[in-house]
């Protein structure tokens with residue numbers, strides 16, 4: 001069953017940026033883009049690197065270690081050296097809060 | 104716990120607030136395009152000097168200058184595009200990676216993947232696939248490195264192995280399986296281009312020899328003097344980039360040729376920062392880093408003297424460059440720490 005979990009306030013995240021969110025022993029990335037809010041796993045699929053200090057450009061997140069890029073909306077691995085997609089999670093915004101669907 | 108801890112700012116205890124980092128790492132096509140225009144204009148001028156001096160003694164200094172301008176920026180730009188940071192537009196980045204890797208003479212995806220490994224395991228023995236010489240370095244190692252023949256032999260073996268689909272354990276370790284066929288295709292195409300260049304004189308066409316082949320051979324040692332001092336004499340197997348990597352003071356000429364990579368510690372700490380952001384990054388983290396070593400010439404001179412003295416069994420303390428403690432000895436036999444991996 002899907003559970004919507006309150007993750008952060010909409011203005012906790014700068015425009016074109018992300019924050020790391022820890023919940024239930026797992027690490028997530030929550031993004032604010034000009035296309036809305038999105039959530040993915042926080043760790044890159046190439047090596048053990050957090051995307052927290054990565055650059056958000058439009059709807060792309062670039063890994064800070066080797067520059068692999070993912071589509072934030074779909075998690076698709078877009079460019080080398082990443083080749084495995086990033087897991088994504090549905091997001092909704094209500095009353096100035098960002099909720100992530102888990103489970 | 105992750106089984107790999109990448110060597111970067113986190114492993115080195117260096118901190119920079121996210122807002123500043125984001126501003127410094129911002130991407131743009133403009134600085135890279137401006138660089139390409141300046142570089143191309145420079146090559147036009149030095150190429151013209153070679154063209155007009157062929158047949159005179161002046162052709163040799165002209166080819167040296169042209170070769171430095173061909174070799175050092177092609178190394179620097181292929182490195183920057185391998186990181187994907189030279190341009191905001193990915194296609195532009197990849198096209199420039201291909202062309203500059205052709206000049207630098209390494210298959211572009213091999214360049215990218217072996218370099219990702221170098222960043223994850225910077226100067227870690229048996230893990231870093233880009234350790235170009237044995238450590239500690241002696242005079243023989245210096246000669247093999249600086250003439251360019253050791254690197255050329257390595258890059259040619261990579262080309263031939265890729266071309267015949269003989270993928271080495273290192274290639275398989277650093278590159279995803281799905282990329283290997285692309286690497287083979289690139290290697291075959293590049294080898295065909297090199298073969299055409301080498302065959303041209305047999306058809307009476309000599310300009311590739313004077314404008315590409317000889318300048319590239321003459322320029323290689325200068326390019327390798329830049330890369331040599333990135334890690335030489337520093338600490339192997341250190342989690343901290345501050346111990347394994349060297350920055351040196353730049354000048355307008357070296358900063359241009361090397362695309363600000365004299366800030367090499369800063370680059371390894373935050374590899375997502377593009378070449379045009381490195382001076383600002385250096386300012387932002389200066390108080391957390393060791394002093395940069397002296398300029399290009401002084402640093403290289405001290406490295407050469409130390410290598411020579413080490414081979415002669417003499418003491419190896421350099422006057423001013425940073426050295427790992429085990430690199431400094433009063434003389435005597437040298438205990439090898441790392442064997443070259445390229």
Ligand code: FES
Nearest residue numbers: 044046063066068
């Ligand atoms: S760890 Fe993310 S691209 Fe390599």
